[in-house]
Amino acid sequence: MLNPCNQDFADRLATALPGLSLKPAEARYLEEPRGKYFGQPSFVAAPRSTDEVAAVVRFCAEARVGIQPYGGGTGLVGGQLSDKGPANLILSMENMRALRSLDPLENTMVVEAGMTLADIHDAAEDAGRLFPLTYGSKGTAQIGAGLAVNSGGVNVLRYGMARSLCLGVEAVMADGSIFHGLKRLRKDNTGYDLRHLLIGSEGTLGIITAASLALSPMPARVGTAFMDIAGPDAALDLLARLRDAAGETVSAFEIMSREGFEFLSETFPDTRQPLDPVPDWSVLIELGTPEAIDPDAVLEEVFAAALEDGLVTDGMIATSGAQRDEFWAVRETIPEANRVIGAVASHDISLPLSEIAGFLEETGAKVRAIADVRINAFGHLGDGNLHYNMFPPKGRKAAEFKAAAPDITRLVHDAVAARGGSFSAEHGIGRLKTGDLERYGDPAKLAAMRTIKGALDPVGILNPGVVLS
Amino acid sequence: MLNPCNQDFADRLATALPGLSLKPAEARYLEEPRGKYFGQPSFVAAPRSTDEVAAVVRFCAEARVGIQPYGGGTGLVGGQLSDKGPANLILSMENMRALRSLDPLENTMVVEAGMTLADIHDAAEDAGRLFPLTYGSKGTAQIGAGLAVNSGGVNVLRYGMARSLCLGVEAVMADGSIFHGLKRLRKDNTGYDLRHLLIGSEGTLGIITAASLALSPMPARVGTAFMDIAGPDAALDLLARLRDAAGETVSAFEIMSREGFEFLSETFPDTRQPLDPVPDWSVLIELGTPEAIDPDAVLEEVFAAALEDGLVTDGMIATSGAQRDEFWAVRETIPEANRVIGAVASHDISLPLSEIAGFLEETGAKVRAIADVRINAFGHLGDGNLHYNMFPPKGRKAAEFKAAAPDITRLVHDAVAARGGSFSAEHGIGRLKTGDLERYGDPAKLAAMRTIKGALDPVGILNPGVVLS
Structure with a gap:
């Protein structure tokens, strides 16, 4: 005790x-x-x-x-x-914000856990490099915690989750010993990967105090497009074509539904919507390319072929930085609009890509059979990660649906599990999802997790009640 | 017992x-x-x-x-x-070789542990996709073991080690329970990452029976060049320029020393050497690009600028598939030549990129002070991974240097450790390097490893004596 x-x-x-x-x-x-x-x-x-x-x-x-x-x-x-x-x-970790080192030729930097993502971005940019981990809270979110929860964001499609960008960590273990693991190596096969065990353990196995990070070249050119697509399956086909045409340079592929645009009109009527009439589904695409690729030419070519094949029905390629910002403002304002309207239930799920269209169709119908809600599905389609959220009909309040919310969440998570998906794609377990982990987690994995926690933190002092209740 | x-x-x-x-x-x-x-x-x-x-x-x-x-x-x-x-x-695992599923739109495949890398390559290629994990033994090496040791190879620079290509594993734990972890997800933040703990544990924490793998688009165009470079530091500068110019499409960047070419002349005199006279250092570069990039144009442009800046002094860009094969034959025959000559000592090391040039200069001199050996350094420079091997002078036998070998290895590994490198970049610990792990491993990491092993395999039945002696 x-x-x-x-x-x-x-x-x-x-x-x-x-x-x-x-x-x-x-x-x-x-x-x-x-x-x-x-x-x-x-x-x-x-x-x-x-x-x-x-x-x-x-x-x-x-x-x-x-x-x-x-x-x-x-x-x-x-x-x-x-x-x-x-x-x-x-x-x-607020008093540990130092940049310990940065080497642009090595493409590495070593930072203390309390440095914010925004400060890391700035330091990397000053050296002509990109640190691609980014999300809305970048000005406040710190790298140590970002690694502890293996955070995601909009660039995961190209650069991976936080763990993919971390070459090594320094951490304090539950007994107060210090793991000196700040390697700046791409290859190091010397025993169990304690770094990957600590990343995503949400502070329950050790406290990350510093990290060595992998940097990338800064893309020389950016191309951004908004396309009206025939549906989620068409979006996946479009993504595959983009990757065949432009390889790893596809850095964002975000899907939005008509519901999201209607929320914008309701709450932020000044947001300019790129396509008119508003499509059932649209995608925001970004390519970040080296000098040798003209991103707009790739987007035009892929769009033309996709139009002919009926995958897309309309589209716009940004012709200026201002237009690009406008496109992104639409995507980034959707979570704001969601907050203003107030969610009945929200879900941070991921699915195998081939399961997305079927999931949306089947689960949408089932949710609506439980409660008369509006569903706003949007998110990082390229990663299979959807923010799948339910809202009250116009003029009503989320509170009225409080009784139905647990049933909706159970239904959604059951459907996700049945299709091999995850009930927590990027936000983690924390306190909120310990019950889901027990319900949906693989029993052998749960047993191993409890064994590891008990062995590495026998008194249970590290973030008690988080991940494992 | x-x-x-x-x-x-x-x-x-x-x-x-x-x-x-x-x-x-x-x-x-x-x-x-x-x-x-x-x-x-x-x-x-x-x-x-x-x-x-x-x-x-x-x-x-x-x-x-x-x-x-x-x-x-x-x-x-x-x-x-x-x-x-x-x-x-x-x-x-020889009787578990099934391809369980492959989905080219998802870019995933699920395979049993006994499937060879070559069979996986073929299955992916048949679907127009690339599974990039590859090395010399691909016709025999199996994916389950490849994941167990987190294997590497020539494509790590672009695609990462085996662990980066694995979305999930199925494994049998020491108590006979089955971890059903064959997720086909890019994002899944649901508790400790048991997959990454098993990968690289060399069969000491669980037995991988199947894996879900991430596939990539097949590059549409390939460009290959051989360049004579001023030295290892110049090579790193060249690599940074290539990445600025061609982004992630740089898929191989291999360094070779004059010694390697002399070994080829000695043992495989028919191997055609691309550059004449043989340079002190040369690099083999490969770009695998989407249709939108002309790899040869990038190579020419980077080469021209590097020539002007004194980073390179000569070079050739392959103009045919046959010439590309010739370039690769040189790189791939060097390990063969090494085997024929017979190594006094060999080391699979990695270093932070900025430490490579200093390491080679300083350690080479120290090794030669111990014994009159020839040093052949070659390998995956882009990953900081060198195969750093010592051989007898022409006409003498490795056996004559048997007494000096442990001192040489100690010296090399001490120098690697002092520069923040790794004494096992891609081959793992096995039985050979358990002593090195004890000597050079971080004490807190070693303690955590022993605790985890003792907790997950209390009787110690899984691969006893490997990794932890």
């Missing part, structure tokens, strides 16, 4: 580590973006070095006090706070 | 699982390519299904008999046989 992080514990910690930044937790540490959970009053320790992190962890292990690793606080599954049980010490 | 796999055990296993293919081990199961280890007499079980693998594992767990997972037998670190301690049951 763990002990609470109370005033007495904080006093003892302050005495033991007099240089440590330690203070009562302000409100912002006890909230999360969706307002589903509220953290208990506690204290925030913000170490300035890896050694200081290790000292805090050793002290907590000795005192049997839980640790709540804390990055930018932007997670969507409640993994960044503790709402029940003995209060955890909040261990914030 | 484990019990031996003897006649009595084999009789009991045959009685318990009457349908199982079980026979005394022929000589080929007890040998490995470098002849450093010889396996003990034993029995070979070759299950036909995952359920049968699980039944064998449960039987061995009960009987406390070790299991030696066996793929194509092509590993170079002795991980595929047991030369001491109680004999293991050899568990061969």
Whole structure:
């Protein structure tokens, strides 16, 4: 059993580590973006070095006090706070934001866990390089937490999830020992890959304090298009054609449904919609190419053939940076519109690509049979990742559908599982989905996870209640 | 303590699982390519299904008999046989070679562990797709073992190691339970990544029985060049320029030294050498591009600028498939030449790219101070992976240097460690490098590895003595 992080514990910690930044937790540490959970009053320790992190962890292990690793606080599954049980010490990485090194010829950089994605992007760009991990919260989200949850975003299609961009990590283990794993190597077959075990473990197996990251060349040219497509299957065919034509340079392939555009008209009527009339389905495509490829020429050629074959019925290729920004604003405003309307239920799912069209058709009908909701499906089609969300009809409130929401979510997740998909594509498990993991997780995997957690963190001090309840 | 796999055990296993293919081990199961280890007499079980693998594992767990997972037998670190301690049951995947599914639109295929790389290449090609994992032994090497050791090869620069090409695995754990993890998803953040833990664990944490693999578009055009370069640093600069010009389409960037060419003249005098006079250092470059890029034009342009800047002094771009094959024959015959001459010591190392030139200069001098050897450094420069091997002077034999070999290896590995490199870039640990892992491995990582092994395989039946001695 763990002990609470109370005033007495904080006093003892302050005495033991007099240089440590330690203070009562302000409100912002006890909230999360969706307002589903509220953290208990506690204290925030913000170490300035890896050694200081290790000292805090050793002290907590000795005192049997839980640790709540804390990055930018932007997670969507409640993994960044503790709402029940003995209060955890909040261990914030905000004072570890240093860029330790950057080598453009090597295409590597080494950063501390508290550096924000935006700061990493800037540092890479200054050296003529790209660090492609990016999502809406990039100005606040920190790399250490981004790796801990194996975050995704719009560039996964081309560059992979966070784990694909990480060459090595430095981490403090549950006993306070430091794993010095900041290799800058593409190849290193020397035993079990502790890096990949820590990435995606959401702070339950170790605390990532620094990371070495892989950089990419900056694309020299960008081409962006909006296309009206015949349906999700046509979109996949179109994606395959684009990749045959332009290889890995297809960096985004985002699908949007008519519902999303109607939400925009309802909530942000000034957003200019690229295609008129609004299609049932459309895709936003971006190519980021080296000098040797003319992205617009590729887009035009693929579009012309797809038009002839009936895959697309209309389309626009951005002719200026302003138009490109307009296209992206549509895609990026859809989640905002969703927030304004207020979701009945939302799902961060992924499916094998060949299952997407069937899933949408079958599950949509079943959901509507349960409740009279509007469904807004959008997301990273190239990765098989859909944000599949339900909303009240115009003029009604999400709260009216509160009773139906659990049934809808169960139905959606059952359908995803039956088609070999995932009930958490990019947001992780946190506190929100521990029940789903138990329900849908492979039993042998769950058993292995519990065994590993019990072996590496026998007292259970690291992010208690997250991932495994 | 484990019990031996003897006649009595084999009789009991045959009685318990009457349908199982079980026979005394022929000589080929007890040998490995470098002849450093010889396996003990034993029995070979070759299950036909995952359920049968699980039944064998449960039987061995009960009987406390070790299991030696066996793929194509092509590993170079002795991980595929047991030369001491109680004999293991050899568990061969040779009867599990089925292609379970292939979907070209999804870019996925699901294969059983015993399928060879060559058969996988053929199946992918028939569907117009590329499975890029490839190396010399592809006709024999099996995918399950290739994943177990996280194998590499010539395409890692572009497509990553084996782990990057695997979307999911099915595996039998040490207690005989089956991990059903054959997801065909690019995004799946549902708990600890057991797949990545099993990949690279060399059969010590579970036995991979099937895998879902990521396919790529087949490059439409190929461009191949041989260039004479000013040195390793110039090569890295050249690589960065190529990537700026052609993005991810740079699929191979192999470095060779003058020594390698001299070995070719000595042993395979008919091999045509592209550049005359033979340069101190040269690189073999390959671009595999979509239709939209003319690879030869990129190679010419980069070459012209590099010539002007003194990075390269001569070069040839292949003008036919035959010439391309000739270029590759040079690269691929170097390991053959090495075998004919006979190495004093060989090292599969990787380094941060910025450390390569300094390493070669400094370590070469130190090695030559110990022994009058010839050094042949060649390999996958783009990945920082060098095969760094020592040979006797012309007319002398490797055996004469036997006494110096351990000192040379120690010196090389110490120098690699001091520069943040790896003593095993792609071949793994096996039996050969367990001592190196103990010497150079991070203590916190080693402790975590031992904890995980002890927790997931408490009796220690899976590949005993491999990775952790």
